[in-house]
Amino acid sequence: MSTLEEQIDVNAPIDKAWGVLHRPETYPQYIDGVRSAEPRGDRGAHLSTDRGRTREYDATITDTDRGQERTMRWETADPRKLSGSFSLRAVDADHTQVQARVVYDPDAVRGDIGGPKTGIAQASAMERVVRADLEHFKDVVEHRR
Numbered sequence: 001m002s003t004l005e006e007q008i009d010v011n012a013p014i015d016k017a018w019g020v021l022h023r024p025e026t027y028p029q030y031i032d033g034v035r036s037a038e039p040r041g042d043r044g045a046h047l048s049t050d051r052g053r054t055r056e057y058d059a060t061i062t063d064t065d066r067g068q069e070r071t072m073r074w075e076t077a078d079p080r081k082l083s084g085s086f087s088l089r090a091v092d093a094d095h096t097q098v099q100a101r102v103v104y105d106p107d108a109v110r111g112d113i114g115g116p117k118t119g120i121a122q123a124s125a126m127e128r129v130v131r132a133d134l135e136h137f138k139d140v141v142e143h144r145r
Contacts, residue, residue, distance in 0.1 A: 002106050004126050007099040009132050012141045014090040017098060018070055021086055021094040030136035032129055045074075057082075081105070098137065100130055 010017050016128035020026055024045040033051035040046050040058060046058045057076045066069040068090040075083040084102040091097055104126070 001103055002123065002126075004102045004104070004130055005095060005122070006127065006130045006132075006134055008138055009091065010096045010098055010138045010141050011094065013094055014068065014070065014088050014096045016144070017088055017096045017137075017141045018072075019031070020137070020144060025096055026140060029140050032136075076144060083109050093101060098134065100134055102126070102130060 005119045015115045024037040027047065028034045035048045035050050037047045045059050045061060047059065049055045049057065057078055060077050069087070071085050071087045072084070073085040075081065082102070082104050084100065087099040087101070089097045106134050110125055134139045134143050
């Protein structure tokens with residue numbers, strides 16, 4: 001398993017960023033390859049992805065809320081067991097730091113989305129994808145009414 005962490009500062013209060021993060025229907029706006037997403041009960045989401053292949057995933061979501069620090073952890077129910085978290089920390093009343101952490105099996109990811117077959121090249125490709133997703137998340141949060 002490989003782990004990737006990226007972070008970004010968002011010009012919005014933590015409550016606004018947290019709210020967007022908890023609306024699965026917004027995922028296609030900022031997660032590359034997600035065609036659709038919908039909530040499943042209180043603690044889950046169903047995602048349809050298309051990154052080289054069409055896949056369906058169910059994810060379990062758990063939250064930790066410590067006021068000015070909040071974490072949403074997720075894990076797919078798929079045998080490939082992708083998992084990760086989004087940690088939000090209020091920098092001040094109008095700014096939030098968002099950290100994304102993804103734990104993945106390089107062979108499963110390559111099989112699903114293609115891409116580089118070597119470790120360093122694949123890690124760099126994953127970093128670019130996660131960085132772009134965070135930039136899109138920032139844009140969605142900052143421009144959402």
